[in-house]
Amino acid sequence: MLRITCPVCGTRDETEFTYGADATIRRPAMDETDPKAWLDYVFKRDNPRGPHKEYWHHVTGCRQWVVVDRDTLTHEISGSYLAREVVA
Numbered sequence: 001m002l003r004i005t006c007p008v009c010g011t012r013d014e015t016e017f018t019y020g021a022d023a024t025i026r027r028p029a030m031d032e033t034d035p036k037a038w039l040d041y042v043f044k045r046d047n048p049r050g051p052h053k054e055y056w057h058h059v060t061g062c063r064q065w066v067v068v069d070r071d072t073l074t075h076e077i078s079g080s081y082l083a084r085e086v087v088a
Contacts, residue, residue, distance in 0.1 A: 002070075002077065004068055006061055006080070007081055009058065009061045012061060018056070018057050019054065023083070025041065027041060048072055049073050051071050051078070064082055066080050
């Protein structure tokens with residue numbers, strides 16, 4: 001079982017969170033009209049092995065979105081921070 005550290009609430013069980021998405025993929029601009037850009041964003045995903053950034057939503061806690069640095073091979077979590085603190 002994963003233990004995720006929420007920057008607001010502290011370390012919690014993964015059952016308090018829901019997985020959101022890959023935190024390394026950037027959404028196309030809302031006025032983007034190229035269908036390929038949207039196709040790639042919605043359907044084409046890598047399945048990374050190793051260190052990765054993921055969005056997790058703290059549903060039963062503070063309801064904040066958290067970016068978690070997690071190794072997808074070992075499930076070791078090396079860090080977490082509020083998604084709103086990410087500089088675009």
